[in-house]
Amino acid sequence: MSIALTTSTSMSTSGYPDSMRELIAKVEATRPERLKSSPPRMSAEEREKLLREWHPDYKAGTKRPLSIGPSKGELVPHEVADLLEAYPLISPEEVDLSQIDYDVDVLVIGGGGAGTVAALWAYYEGLPPERILIATKLRWGDSNSIMAQGGIQAADRPEDSPAIHYLDIIGGGHYANKPELVRALASDGPMIIKWHESLGVMYDKNPDGSFVEKHGGGTSRMRMHSAKDYTGMEIMRALRDEARNIGIPVVEFAPAVELLMDDLGQVAGAVLFNLETGQYLVVRAKATVLATGGFGRLHIQGFPTTNHYGATADGLVLAYRVGAKLRDMDAVQYHPTGVAYPEALVGQLVTEKVRGMGAMPVNRHGEAFVYPLEPRDVESAALIRECYGRGNGVETPTGMRGVWLDSPMIEELQGAGAIKRELAAMWRMFNRFGIDMTKEPILVFPTLHYQNGGVEIDEHGWTGVPGLFAGGEVEGGVHGKNRLMGNSLLDYNVFGRRAGIAAARHAKGKGAKLGKLTLDHIVAYSRMLEEAGVSNDRKAPLLLPEYRGERALARSLKIRL
Amino acid sequence: METVRIYIMGKEYSVPAGLTVMKAMEYAGYKFIRGAGCRAGFCGACGTVYRKEDEYKLRFAVACQKLVEDGMYLVQLPFAPAPRASYDLEKIRPSDNVLLKFYPEIARCVACNTCTKSCPQEIQVMDYIQAALRGDIRRVAELSFDCIQCGLCSMRCPADIKHYHVAQLARRLYGKYLAPKAEHLAQRVAEIEQGKFNAELDRLTRMERKELTKLYEARQIEEGVGV
Ligand SMILES: Cc1cc2nc3c(=O)[nH]c(=O)nc-3n(C[C@H](O)[C@H](O)[C@H](O)COP(=O)(O)OP(=O)(O)OC[C@H]3O[C@@H](n4cnc5c(N)ncnc54)[C@H](O)[C@@H]3O)c2cc1C
Ligand code: SF4
Ligand code: SF4
Ligand code: FES
Numbered sequence: 053m054s055i056a057l058t059t060s061t062s063m064s065t066s067g068y069p070d071s072m073r074e075l076i077a078k079v080e081a082t083r084p085e086r087l088k089s090s091p092p093r094m095s096a097e098e099r100e101k102l103l104r105e106w107h108p109d110y111k112a113g114t115k116r117p118l119s120i121g122p123s124k125g126e127l128v129p130h131e132v133a134d135l136l137e138a139y140p141l142i143s144p145e146e147v148d149l150s151q152i153d154y155d156v157d158v159l160v161i162g163g164g165g166a167g168t169v170a171a172l173w174a175y176y177e178g179l180p181p182e183r184i185l186i187a188t189k190l191r192w193g194d195s196n197s198i199m200a201q202g203g204i205q206a207a208d209r210p211e212d213s214p215a216i217h218y219l220d221i222i223g224g225g226h227y228a229n230k231p232e233l234v235r236a237l238a239s240d241g242p243m244i245i246k247w248h249e250s251l252g253v254m255y256d257k258n259p260d261g262s263f264v265e266k267h268g269g270g271t272s273r274m275r276m277h278s279a280k281d282y283t284g285m286e287i288m289r290a291l292r293d294e295a296r297n298i299g300i301p302v303v304e305f306a307p308a309v310e311l312l313m314d315d316l317g318q319v320a321g322a323v324l325f326n327l328e329t330g331q332y333l334v335v336r337a338k339a340t341v342l343a344t345g346g347f348g349r350l351h352i353q354g355f356p357t358t359n360h361y362g363a364t365a366d367g368l369v370l371a372y373r374v375g376a377k378l379r380d381m382d383a384v385q386y387h388p389t390g391v392a393y394p395e396a397l398v399g400q401l402v403t404e405k406v407r408g409m410g411a412m413p414v415n416r417h418g419e420a421f422v423y424p425l426e427p428r429d430v431e432s433a434a435l436i437r438e439c440y441g442r443g444n445g446v447e448t449p450t451g452m453r454g455v456w457l458d459s460p461m462i463e464e465l466q467g468a469g470a471i472k473r474e475l476a477a478m479w480r481m482f483n484r485f486g487i488d489m490t491k492e493p494i495l496v497f498p499t500l501h502y503q504n505g506g507v508e509i510d511e512h513g514w515t516g517v518p519g520l521f522a523g524g525e526v527e528g529g530v531h532g533k534n535r536l537m538g539n540s541l542l543d544y545n546v547f548g549r550r551a552g553i554a555a556a557r558h559a560k561g562k563g564a565k566l567g568k569l570t571l572d573h574i575v576a577y578s579r580m581l582e583e584a585g586v587s588n589d590r591k592a593p594l595l596l597p598e599y600r601g602e603r604a605l606a607r608s609l610k611i612r613l
Numbered sequence: 614m615e616t617v618r619i620y621i622m623g624k625e626y627s628v629p630a631g632l633t634v635m636k637a638m639e640y641a642g643y644k645f646i647r648g649a650g651c652r653a654g655f656c657g658a659c660g661t662v663y664r665k666e667d668e669y670k671l672r673f674a675v676a677c678q679k680l681v682e683d684g685m686y687l688v689q690l691p692f693a694p695a696p697r698a699s700y701d702l703e704k705i706r707p708s709d710n711v712l713l714k715f716y717p718e719i720a721r722c723v724a725c726n727t728c729t730k731s732c733p734q735e736i737q738v739m740d741y742i743q744a745a746l747r748g749d750i751r752r753v754a755e756l757s758f759d760c761i762q763c764g765l766c767s768m769r770c771p772a773d774i775k776h777y778h779v780a781q782l783a784r785r786l787y788g789k790y791l792a793p794k795a796e797h798l799a800q801r802v803a804e805i806e807q808g809k810f811n812a813e814l815d816r817l818t819r820m821e822r823k824e825l826t827k828l829y830e831a832r833q834i835e836e837g838v839g840v
Contacts, residue, residue, distance in 0.1 A: 096830060191692070194650030194658050208801040211835065215813040222817075223829030231818040239814060242801045252702060252785030254754065254792065261793030267839040272832040276839075282759060285655055289762065290788070293781050297699050305646060327646045360651045396633045396680060400653045408839025425839050466838075476759055480734070481654060484678055596644070604642030 067486035072393070072495070075446055078418035079456050079493050086412055086420050087464055093423045099430050106433035106441060108353050108498075109383055120580045121372050128381040131350040135369050138592035139578055141309050142332070144571040147323055149312070152336050154303075156185045157559035158552070159321050159337035161308045162367070163188030164195025165284075165541070166524025167343035168291045169548030170555065171300045174341075177556035181299045185335060187324050189307035189344075189362045189595065193292050196345050196360050196525060197544060200284025201403035201477060202268065203276035204545075205538035206241030209265060212273040214238040221539060224270040224427050225504075225532025228380060232511045233530045233547075237539065240546040245277060247545075253290045255279050266408055268537040270427040276538045281403050281477045284541060306333060307362075307595055310574060311340065311370045311520070314567035319374055319519035321569070325595075338564045339519055339555035342367045343548060346503035346525040349597040352384050355500040356399025366593035367526040371507045373577045376515040376522075380505025383533035388413075388431035390499025392454030394485045399499045404428075404537045406457060406478060406494075410465035414456040414493065415444035421455075429534050432498040439497065446495055454497040459489040502540060504531050513551030521555045523547035617683040634661055634676040634687060648689040654678040657763030660733075663687035673731045673765045693764025697778040707786040709748030716779045719745050721772035728766035728776055734759045738766050738776055745779050751791055753783035 068076065094102070104110050115127045118136060128136070158174045160167045163186050171184050186192070207217040217238040222229050245263075248255070255277050256264040265274045279286035295302075308322040312334070321337040344367030348359025357363070368378060389402040407413075407424040413431075415421055415438050422434040438455055439445030445453035462470055471479050471490045482489045506528035513521045524544035531539060558564060581588075598605075615630040619637060626641040635649060650658030659676035666684030676689060698715035705711055713719060719742055728738035737756055744752035757780030766776045804810070817825070
C-alpha cells in the first residue's frame with residue numbers, strides 16, 4: 053500500500069471540481085436506499101483481520117525498539133524514537149541554576165485542559181495561587197483541548213453505570229489498559245461533569261435539565277455529553293476563565309526545554325525558554341505536573357493531523373530523560389474522518405458526531421461499505437482498505453484519496469436545520485470553502501489524531517519519579533491501545549485533577565525538601581546516547597514543527613542578529 | 614502551479630493558490646511563534662487584518678481558515694490587550710444588571726455594528742452587546758456561543774468594549790444559574806460517593822482478560838443515536 057498524503061501546497065479554491073461532482077450524483081442516487089439500512093457491525097474476528105491487514109500500526113518497517121532509557125526495547129514509531137534518541141537542546145554550562153526566576157510549590161507544564169485542571173485542583177487543595185505556576189508553549193488554551201468537538205463521556209444516566217463504562221473503555225483499548233486507571237476514569241466521570249456544571253459549562257440539555265447524551269464509537273450506552281460541536285472550546289473557556297478569576301500565574305510562549313532535578317534524585321522544576329527573547333528562565337518547584345499533551349505534529353508515517361501546532365511530544369522527551377517509563381506507544385490513533393478535500397483543510401477533523409448523527413461512509417460507486425460507528429481503529433482501517441485495497445476511493449485533484457461521508461443524510465434523519473444547529477463548526481468550516489454539507493457529501497480520509505500511550509502513571513497521576521506527576525494526553529495506560537471518543541476530555545479532567553491534587557499534597561508534605569538543583573541527568577543521558585552510538589545531530593524537544601516552504605528554507609542563512 | 618501575489622506586512626511574495634493565509638505565510642518562509650494555535654478555527658490565535666489591492670475596506674479573518682487571494686495585503690495581530698473583570702461566580706447572581714456592573718463600558722455602545730462586521734465567526738456581536746445592556750443573559754449566551762475569543766471585535770470597537778469577556782461571563786452565568794440542573798447527575802454522583810458500584814468495579818479490575826472479553830462481546834448495546 054502506498055498512500056498519497058499531501059500536507060500543503062497547490063490548488064483548490066471553492067466548491068467541488070466537475071470530476072468530483074459527477075461522483076456525488078452516485079451518492080445521491082443510492083441515498084434513499086441507504087437511509088433504510090446500514091451495513092452490520094463486524095464480528096470480533098472480522099475486526100482483527102481488518103486491523104492486521106490495513107491499520108497503519110501493523111505496517112512493517114514503521115517502528116523500532118528504543119535503544120536506551122527506562123523503556124529500552126519497547127517498540128515505538130520511528131518519529132518518536134528519533135526524538136527520544138536525541139540530544140538535549142541546552143547544556144548545563146549555559147544555565148545558571150543559582151539564579152531562580154520562579155520559586156513555587158507546583159509547576160504545571162502545559163496550558164491546555166490537563167494543565168489548567170491540575171492548577172485549579174492544586175489551588176482547591178489549599179495552595180495559594182501565587183505558589184502555583186503554569187508555563188506553556190503558545191497562548192494559554194492554544195491546545196488540543198480547545199479543538200475537541202464531539203463530546204465527553206460520563207456514565208450518569210440510570211441505564212448506565214461506571215462498570216458498564218469500564219467495560220467499554222477496556223474492551224475498546226484491547227484489554228491493554230491499566231485497570232486502576234480505567235476504574236478512576238469511569239468512576240470520576242459524573243463528578244467531573246458536576247464540577248463543570250457548577251463552573252457554568254453550557255452542556256446541551258433537555259428542557260428538564262437532563263443532558264442530551266448520545267453514542268460514540270465503541271460505546272454501549274449513550275453517554276456522550278456535548279456543547280454543540282464546540283465541546284472542547286466551551287469547557288476550556290470556562291476552566292481558563294475560572295483560573296483567571298483565581299489569579300493563577302501563567303507564563304506564555306515559554307515552553308519547558310528540560311526538567312530540573314535535585315541532588316536527591318527528585319524532579320525539582322524546569323528550564324523554560326522564552327520563545328520571543330531567546331532567554332532561559334529557571335523554575336524551582338517542589339512538585340511538577342507534566343501536561344504537555346500529544347504528538348500529532350510528528351506526522352507519524354506522513355499522515356496529516358488534527359492536532360494543534362504545539363503537539364510535538366515534548367513531554368515524552370523530558371520525562372524520559374529523568375527516568376519515567378513510557379507505555380503503549382506502539383499504538384497510534386488515526387481518526388477515521390479527517391478532511392481529504394479541499395486541500396487547504398486536509399487533515400482537519402470531521403467530528404465523529406457527523407457519523408453519530410447519521411452520515412454514512414460511502415465509496416466512489418455510491419455504496420456503503422462499513423458500519424459507521426465501529427471503534428476508531430477499525431473504522432480507519434476500513435476506509436484505508438476501501439481506498440487502497442479495493443480501489444473504491446475518490447481521487448482529488450491533488451491525488452489524495454478519500455471516501456464520501458454522506459452528510460445530507462443527517463438532515464433527512466434528524467430534520468432540516470440539524471446540521472447548522474448541532475454541527476455549527478463543521479458547517480462553517482466547509483462553507484468557508486464553498487461546500488454546503490447539508491446538500492453535498494464531504495470527502496474524508498483517516499488523519500493522525502491521538503497519542504494512545506505515553507508516560508506511565510499510577511491512579512494518582514504519579515509517574516514513579518519523585519516529584520513528577522502527569523495528566524492528559526501525555527500520559528499512558530488509561531486507554532490501552534485505543535482510546536474511545538469522549539474519553540480523553542474526560543481523561544484530562546480526571547487525571548489533571550488527580551495529578552494536581554497529588555502534586556499539591558506532595559509539595560505540602562513533610563518530606564518536601566529540595567536539594568541542590570542540577571542538570572546532571574541530561575549529561576548522563578547524553579553519555580548513554582554516545583555509548584549507544586547515536587550521532588549528535590539530532591536534538592529534542594522539537595518545540596515547534598517545521599512548515600516553512602522548501603524554497604524559502606533552501607535560501608535561509610543562520611546569521612545571528 | 615497557479616500562484617497568487619500577496620503582501621505580508623508590506624513585502625511581496627508569490628505563493629501557490631489554494632493555501633490558507635497561514636500556510637501561505639509559512640510557504641513564504643515565516644515560522645510562527647505567535648499567531649498560530651489550533652490551526653483549525655477554534656482557538657482565535659490567528660486573527661488577521663487584510664485589504665485587497667484596489668479596495669479601501671479593511672477585512673478580517675482567521676488565518677488558518679482563510680484562502681489567500683491575489684493582491685491581499687495582510688498583517689497578523691498578536692493579541693488584543695483587553696482587560697477583563699474578576700469575579701467569584703459562586704458569589705454573583707444572574708441579575709439584570711450584573712453584566713453592566715462588571716463591564717460598565719457596554720453602555721457606551723453607539724450601535725455602529727463594526728464588531729459584527731469584524732467577526733470571523735459571523736456572530737451578531739452588536740446584538741449580544743445590546744442584549745447584555747438589557748440584562749438578557751440567556752440571549753447573550755446563545756448568540757455568543759460560537760465565539761473563539763479572537764479579539765477582532767474588541768480591537769475595532771469605538772467604545773472600547775471587551776465583547777468576548779462580557780460574553781464569557783454571560784455564558785458562565787447561564788450555565789451555572791439559568792440552565793436547569795441535571796437531577797440524574799446529582800443522583801449518580803451521590804451513588805458513587807456511597808460506594809454503590811465498588812463491588813462491581815473491584816470484580817472488573819481483578820478480572821482476567823478472557824472473562825472480560827466474554828463480557829465485552831456480550832454487551833447489550835443500547836438503541837439510539839450517536840453523538
Ligand atoms: C481536533 C480534535 C478533536 C478532538 N475531539 C475530542 C472529543 O470530541 N472528545 C474527546 O474526549 N477528545 C477529543 N480530542 C482529544 C482531546 O481533545 C485531547 O486528548 C485532550 O484535550 C488533551 O488534553 P491535554 O491537556 O493533555 O493536552 P493539550 O490540550 O494539547 O494541552 C497541552 C498543552 O501543553 C503545551 N505544551 C506542549 N509542549 C510544551 C512544553 N514543552 N512546555 C510547555 N507547554 C507545552 C501545548 O502547547 C498545549 O497548550 C480531540 C482532539 C483534537 C485534536
Ligand atoms: S465575537 Fe469577537 S472575539 Fe468572538 S469570535 Fe467574534 S470577533 Fe472574535
Ligand atoms: S463596535 Fe462597539 S460601539 Fe459599535 S456596535 Fe459594536 S459594541 Fe457597539
Ligand atoms: S490557529 Fe486557532 S483559530 Fe486559527
